[in-house]
Amino acid sequence: MNKSIIYTFIKWSVRFVLFFFSLIFIILLLTKWINPPITTVILSESISLDQKVNQEWRTIDKIGKNVILTVLASEDSNFCTHNGFDFNEIFRAKEKGFSRGASTISQQVSKNLILWRERSWFRKGLEALITIMIEALWSKKRILEIYLNIAETGNGYFGIQAISNSLFKKNSYDLTLKEASYIAVTLPNPKKRNAKKLSINLKKRAESVRNGANTLRLDGRASCVI
Numbered sequence: 001m002n003k004s005i006i007y008t009f010i011k012w013s014v015r016f017v018l019f020f021f022s023l024i025f026i027i028l029l030l031t032k033w034i035n036p037p038i039t040t041v042i043l044s045e046s047i048s049l050d051q052k053v054n055q056e057w058r059t060i061d062k063i064g065k066n067v068i069l070t071v072l073a074s075e076d077s078n079f080c081t082h083n084g085f086d087f088n089e090i091f092r093a094k095e096k097g098f099s100r101g102a103s104t105i106s107q108q109v110s111k112n113l114i115l116w117r118e119r120s121w122f123r124k125g126l127e128a129l130i131t132i133m134i135e136a137l138w139s140k141k142r143i144l145e146i147y148l149n150i151a152e153t154g155n156g157y158f159g160i161q162a163i164s165n166s167l168f169k170k171n172s173y174d175l176t177l178k179e180a181s182y183i184a185v186t187l188p189n190p191k192k193r194n195a196k197k198l199s200i201n202l203k204k205r206a207e208s209v210r211n212g213a214n215t216l217r218l219d220g221r222a223s224c225v226i
Contacts, residue, residue: 060145064173066180073212074184080224
């Protein structure tokens with residue numbers, strides 16, 4: 001292959017990478033203060049469902065401590081102490097075959113806000129780089145606030161407030177610890193799990209989440225967000 005062609009290819013590849021990450025940086029910098037009007041996952045769902053999705057934005061102080069504690073206990077109990085990657089959970093997940101439990105809330109925000117759902121090493125690589133940027137630019141409160149507003153919580157539902165209104169007919173701030181734990185255990189698979197119709201195993205999981213939430217409250221591991 002001609003050297004000039006190789007040089008041109010490399011030059012434009014570098015330019016594209018720099019442009020891509022500059023664009024990501026700008027998006028993340030803006031969303032440090034501005035609530036994202038859309039995410040890649042919400043856009044994808046809107047197209048596939050051919051209808052407007054349900055999402056009601058709430059600031060973190062209006063979401064409610066029961067939601068915060070149960071989601072942390074269920075999804076990322078070390079959220080306040082890690083820098084985007086929970087290596088203890090990664091090693092534990094590796095022993096179990098790379099289960100979803102290895103992904104932190106910061107990583108899930110990276111995926112849900114900017115990337116796509118299909119798993120691949122390429123996407124995981126981008127996810128890791130964007131997670132580092134998120135942790136560097138945003139506060140922990142902002143990371144969790146965005147997660148609790150953009151996470152898929154049901155078929156066509158995004159954010160805790162939307163599913164709380166739909167299933168429990170109340171604001172997320174008013175959810176009991178039990179109700180919040182029921183929503184929290186649906187997050188790994190919100191399309192197939194319904195917080196009002198949990199299986200016996202998921203109800204036991206929700207009880208464990210409530211115990212974990214109380215532990216987080218007592219030992220101060222949620223102090224960065226409440």
